Amino acid sequence: MTTPSLVLELKQVCKHFPGVKALQDVDLRLFAGEVHALLGENGAGKSTLVKVMTGALAKSSGEIYFNSQNCSFASPAAAQQAGISTVYQEVNLLPNLSVAQNLFLGHEPRRFGLIQHQKMQQQAQQLLLRFKLNIDVSAPLAQYSVAVQQLIAIARGVAMSAKVLVLDEPTASLDSSEVQMLFDVMRQLRDQGVAIVFITHFLDQVYQISDRITVLRNGSKVGEYLAADLPRARLIEAMLGKELQQLTHQAATTTPAAAELLLVLNNIAVKGSISGISLTVAQGQAVGLAGLLGSGRTEVCRAVYGVDALSQGEIQFGGRTLRLQQPADAIKAGIALCPEERKTEGIIGPLSIRENIMLALQARRGWWRYLPVKQQQQLAAFYIDKLHIATPDAEKPIEQLSGGNQQKVILARWLAINPQLLILDEPTRGIDIGAHAEILLLIKSLCQQGMSLLVTSSELEELVAFAGKVVVLRDRQKVTELSGDTMTAPHIMQAIAEG
Amino acid sequence: MMSVRYLPLWITAALLCLMFGIGGWQFDGFASLIVVSNLFSDNAFLLIVALGMTLVIISGGIDLSVGAVIALSGVAASLLISQYQWHPLLAFALILPVAALFGALMGVLIHVYKLQPFIVTLAGMFLARGLATTLSEESVAIDHSFYDAIAEFGFVLPGGGWVGASTMIFIVLLLLVIVLMHYSRFGTYVYALGGNSQSAELMGVPVARTTIAIYVLSSVLAALAGIVFTFYTFSGYALAGVGMELDAIAAVVIGGTLLTGGSGFVIGTVLGVLLMGVIQTYIIFDGSLSSWWTKIVIGLLLFGFILLQKLLSRRTALTTAARSTAHG
Amino acid sequence: MKQTQSCTDSLQQARLARYSPGSIKASARYLWPLAALMLLLAVNLVLDASFFQLSFQDGRLYGSLIDILNRSAPVALLAIGMSLVIATGGIDLSVGAVMAIAGAVCANLLLQTALPLALVIAAGLATGIAAGLINGTLVSYLKIQPIVATLLLMVAGRGVAQLINQGQIVTFQRPDFAWLGTGSWLGLPLPIWLVIGMFALSQLLLRRTALGLFIEAVGCNATASRYLGINDKAIKLFVYAFAGFCAALAGMISAADIQGSDANNAGLWLELDAILAVVIGGAALSGGRFSLLLSVIGVLIIQSLSTTIIVSGLPAKFNLLIKALVVLLVLLLQSDKFRRQLSSWLPKLRKWRKGGQI
Structure with a gap:
């Protein structure tokens, strides 16, 4: 040349x-x-x-x-x-x-x-x-x-x-x-x-x-x-x-070995996407899903949440086998999802913060038992305060908030119904630095309060920081599972790279 | 795979032949050139409107104003000719550019102000119908030697059928529209807009010009249909062509054009109008069947074709999805 | 149940928290339609000093205002149903035809059977709901575009109505049913009461339960709504059934009004008026927030406009033309681009005028 x-x-x-x-x-x-x-x-x-x-x-x-x-x-x-x-x-x-x-x-x-x-x-x-x-x-x-x-x-x-x-x-x-x-x-x-x-x-x-x-x-x-x-x-x-090398694993959440299993994925597959994936989440455990974009991490979340139908395998939750046809079934069982595509799948843009917070709770109560407006306002005020959602008032349309605050509203929506398992798909993606740290802290505190979490993130140090176990995916298949001492960022990276 | 695109077209053609065959088998004189030529001359105005509607629908839009434009152009023509003593050709020369302007206005509202075609053309329908009623509430008769000449213009087919001026005008327009849709850049742009207007814009399609031209064409064709309608009735009436837009839309869908845009053929629409016409003729020949069966049968036909299109599009979507995921 | 327990926990917690009543703003979107209606009424008053006069005869109020209300009744009922359909991002072209079918069903039952009034009305309403369920199934389960799905019934529905009537105009002599269209109660014509009743009931059903909010959520973002547990298909099915119900009620009023069923003309083109009313009320055809009150105001604007034209002495033939111009203006005002152009022209215009004065 x-x-x-x-x-x-x-x-x-x-x-x-x-x-x-x-x-x-x-x-x-x-x-x-x-x-x-x-x-x-x-x-x-x-x-x-x-x-x-x-x-x-x-x-x-x-x-x-x-x-x-x-x-x-x-x-x-x-x-x-x-x-x-x-x-x-x-x-x-x-x-x-x-x-x-x-x-x-x-x-x-x-x-x-x-x-x-x-x-x-x-x-x-x-x-x-x-x-x-x-x-x-x-x-x-x-x-x-x-x-x-x-x-x-x-x-x-x-x-x-x-x-x-x-x-x-x-x-x-x-x-x-x-x-x-x-x-x-x-x-x-x-x-x-x-x-x-x-x-x-x-x-x-x-x-x-x-x-x-x-x-x-x-x-x-x-x-x-x-x-x-x-x-x-x-x-x-x-x-x-x-x-990454300097980051150490803060084993904040050592799950007792005897903890009951909450979620068991038994060799599940979705036609045209993931295949043969098995993993478990124990009661009160935070499990990370690591892998590059397109590795199948979002697809696993969608399958557990009932968005995509299984072509094979079964999902056990709290000892029962779930038959999920739509997200509402998963929510009924006690599963919630913060989707990766916040704008198209998470927020309902023109509706107010108050309404975005109360909707999941309302959906579970059914259309008939309407939450009184005063209680809605209390609920919104409570979470705006607790999660430091930056807004002048709860009646502002959610689409006018920044990405970080929108994510907090979606978290508030799920906290209001207190699910047993919260799936967080890229919870910190596209979020400004300040809100980023706050959301991480919030996730950690949820962990400590005993909520089971399934988290995907491309920020490995985040995963390592609060997960009790990391499942590594590659090419829409499970590669390995890391926990304890082996669960370090370099190890995960190696697994992602080589399989 | 190739045939899937033409499948709705073939089905419409087969149904047309079937209806015609049944009619010919049951009734004497049904399967004759007289019936065929009458199909064309009785439906010439609808055929002309449906040509324009096909264009609009292929581009992903809809035009509800055409029925009212037919009435407006008919009333305007008969007033100019009868009351103001204009020569018919001069009257037509005024009416067609005005119709073009009307269509351009709707096109501008749709493209520039991003308003939905449905609601814009609905307002256009009120406007045109309102103008027509304002011009004259009564039916205005036309008495002009030109119209007599038009009525006599034509030739006799071997079996006794009559090909008149309306049929000839339609055939000329049909050829023009086919050439426009399949042999001009504009035609490709119309299909492109209906396929995916964002991609089309990225690929350099002049979206503004094309959109406006589409509605101009639709309005001009509707005005022409109004003029042809006066050849048929020798009068103009503000309540003429009420609901004609629905007939045109039905014919387009029955002719195999996707209401979501991007796919369809002008010739299919012609078959659609003819099929609707044959059903009507059959009901008239039968005598014992009531006229409302036409509406119900057309409704059922529409339902059948929409389901068919749904199935076809789902099948192609499935095959492409299966392909793309199988590769991932 | 553990979960409901935890729900009430979070509510309990919330109740203890700092609570300051947020301001749920009555938004400015009521301003323009209301102003337009007021303006029209004011013009009427100027044109005709007796416009607001009401007289009381035979236990019933008479006057232009009552006329406007009475004449708007069928479209107002349609608009209530249409508001919900449009809120989900759909459209229902079939309501006019459904009016004709419901009218035909009732007329034939009244003529041919001795069913009690309540059953006849129930049959009419059931017809409307059935028609709505057909539309809803096509839209939400077969995923056919709303315009196309409801076009089917718009075309075929009138044929079905004619089939029921066997092509005749079926008339009946039943004062009890005719009362629905021509009677009066507490001084007001019954159609007005039916609209008030339907409006109040819908308002209760939609705003005292979570249904209205669910409809708006589905209209704003159907995917996100499904993801948070709302059954979006059922919601869509409901709105079309509801629109069918409203259409049936409207159809019975117009049948009762003429004491007969005319399958060709009952409710003809009223679907377009209803859609226009909802749009004039400020609703976006793409779905989202709805307000029944604004839709009804939209209906009143359309009806007052016709009255204004008559009162002003202009021939009735200008009715459609003026309606078209008003609609075009309203449409333009709803376009973001036009408003931006307007706001950039206005200062220039002002400057130009000032320059002219100096």
């Missing part, structure tokens, strides 16, 4: 949302003819960075140089015009149009103003042959697998003569042979001088294809590395936090 030229450079880019600093002084260098992996856990700022880079979001400060020229794109269309194409995880094409139409939408070959379908299909066929795809281009896109759709999306990007190609989690839904097909294309493009940004959470793939790696954590750049120089363990360390 000759000396590579810098195509795209981000300098000190910041992006602030109200109450949250999503990106802080992030630098990124992108050279022609390289595959540059952009890594980080959920909430690290990868997608925000991509959006700033491709004009979908405006940066708060900092500079972007494209071909050594200072520029900022007003819209994804403008970025595409300049030669930066993005392919998202959810394929952003039109499933109802044919493959050829998708490839040439807005650029169809025409004669006398009429589209020349034959010519367009020939050109589409030729374009896809470059990607070793020989398919019927006149069939609707929806007929093809996600892998093929992804390749078609990339082909569209290339047909627009891309100099920079951003691939956001392109392999999330591909099988290994399809991944190889995609990698072949990526190598081919790289050799043609295209700069590729590759976002993924599959570390094996990172090492297979990337030349350079940039790691983000909590909205800041951790470092830029050459893939060849970075051992896997150090990569995970960079992604999950630097000072």
Whole structure:
């Protein structure tokens, strides 16, 4: 390779949302003819960075140089015009149009103003042959697998003569042979001088294809590395936090061995997601679920909460076998869930804090036995006070609160019905530092009060700090279970990395 | 897999043939070119409106105003011709651009102000119907040599069927709309909007222009249908075409177009209107069946087609889901 | 039960806590619709000094205001049901047709059987609930878009009503049933009492239980509602059944009013008026908060508008046109973008006017 030229450079880019600093002084260098992996856990700022880079979001400060020229794109269309194409995880094409139409939408070959379908299909066929795809281009896109759709999306990007190609989690839904097909294309493009940004959470793939790696954590750049120089363990360390070695396990919650088992998952599976997972949670025990994004941790939570139906295995709770059809059944049994997607699955935005706090209690009382408004107000006031929810009054719509305060309201909602098992899926994700610490303290105190917890988190030191046991997941399967002395962040990381 | 897209279309065509066959088997003179040509000439205005409705629905919208626009254009035409002594062609030349403006207004409200098509076109329906009643509450008769000429224009088919001006206008419009939908960028954009308007915008579809053009086309076609309706009745009446929007929507759905947008064919809608027409003809031929059975049968047909579409979309959703998860 | 125990514990704790009554604000959203109604009534008063005059004859009040209330009764009943459907993010196009079916059922029972009044009314209401359950099942269990699902009954329903009537206008001579539409009680026409009664009952049912809150929660975020234990499908089923019930009641009033059932015209296009009334009352078609009072005010605005047009001496034919313009204005005012444009134009306009004056 000759000396590579810098195509795209981000300098000190910041992006602030109200109450949250999503990106802080992030630098990124992108050279022609390289595959540059952009890594980080959920909430690290990868997608925000991509959006700033491709004009979908405006940066708060900092500079972007494209071909050594200072520029900022007003819209994804403008970025595409300049030669930066993005392919998202959810394929952003039109499933109802044919493959050829998708490839040439807005650029169809025409004669006398009429589209020349034959010519367009020939050109589409030729374009896809470059990607070793020989398919019927006149069939609707929806007929093809996600892998093929992804390749078609990339082909569209290339047909627009891309100099920079951003691939956001392109392999999330591909099988290994399809991944190889995609990698072949990526190598081919790289050799043609295209700069590729590759976002993924599959570390094996990172090492297979990337030349350079940039790691983000909590909205800041951790470092830029050459893939060849970075051992896997150090990569995970960079992604999950630097000072892990120094953290010691505060065995705050040593569960008596004789404690009764509350939750027993017996070899459960959900069609199309997790398979063969067994784990136990004892009365008053906090169990951590560790694993990278996509490892199946959220899916386990959803299965235990009755969102997804089991295809195999059984869930025992308090000695009884649960037959869960919907979350209401789980709640009736004494299980509660703080979901990871707070905005779409947790809060009911336009309703007030008071209503958001009392709704679960009300749902369990049934529609008939309405909680008197005065009691609702007392309940809300009590939890606003107890959990330090920062709000002028309880009648404010919850959507106007910051993420941390919203999370506290959801916790309050469940505390009001005092479940036996509380499932916390990424309880501190996307939460400002102050509220972060408070929520951790709250979880710890719940633990000490004897509530059983099942917690997923990508912040390993948090897990280690209060969990009595950590279950490690990888590729939607259970890898190992760590407790006692072996339950340290490095051990967990090793388990995540190697299985 | 390929055939799944066309399945509703085939079913409608098969039902049409079946109804026609049953009618022809039961009644003398049912299976004749006279009945077929009457199907077209009696339903020409509905066919024309349904063309526009197909466009709107494929784009993911809905247009409730078309019935009222038919009435408005009919009343306006008959007033201009009878009361103000305009030449019909001159009257049409005024009415069509005004209808375009009306459609553009609705398109702007929908796109720029992000209001729901349902409620905007509902207001449009009141506005057009209100304008029509304001112009004249009574039916206005048209007496003009041009109309007599139009009535005589046409040719006789071998079996005695008559292809008149209305049928010819419809066929020309049908060809134009088919070319527009399948051989122009605009047509692709209409499908794109119905597929996923956000993706379409990301892919560079001019959403504003397309949305407005869709409603302009729908209103212009409705105004044309109103004019064709005056050829049929020799009058304009403010209460004409009440509920026509529902007939058009029903025909579109029966013709295999998804009400959620993104998929469907103009020709399917034509088959849908014809199927509804054949059912009506059958009931008339039978004589003992009452007219309300038309509504009930059309309701049941609608239900059947919606269930069919639900099944088809669930099947494709399942197969893609199974594929994507199997790969993960 | 251990859990109910712990629930009451947390309530007990809460009761002991610092408690300051929060202010549940009567929000500003009542302002605009009420102001519009007041304005219309004021215009009426200016146009016709006797507008607010009421006279008392034969044990019944007469006057323009009473007329407005009486004429709005069927749409008001529909709007009460429609408010709930729209609150869940749905729409019910079939209520007009359901009115016709319920009217037809009652008329035929009255004509052909000697059933007591209560049973006839019960049969009519049951018809409405059954129709609503069909809609609700299509929407919540078969997951068909509400517009499409209720379009079915809108199209087929009128045919069913005609089938019941065998295509005739079925008339009956039953003063007890006709009383529902033409009678009066305590000086007010019975339809007004029925609306008041239905409004009060619904208000009790929705706001004295958690049902109203559950409906709003489902309308705002159905997934989150399911995640916290609300049965969102049952809620949706309920609102359509409720709308069917209201439609049946409205259908019986209009059948009683003409002492007969006209399957072609009973409740024709009233579903659109009901939807408009709810929208004018400030509800978003995407679902969320609802207010029955605002919906009824919306109905009164529509009805007063028609009266204003008549009182003002304008021919009745302007009725629809003016209604359309008012609706367009209300729609625009509800659009965020338009309000932003308006607020950016207003200062400019003021500045421009000032400049002109100097």
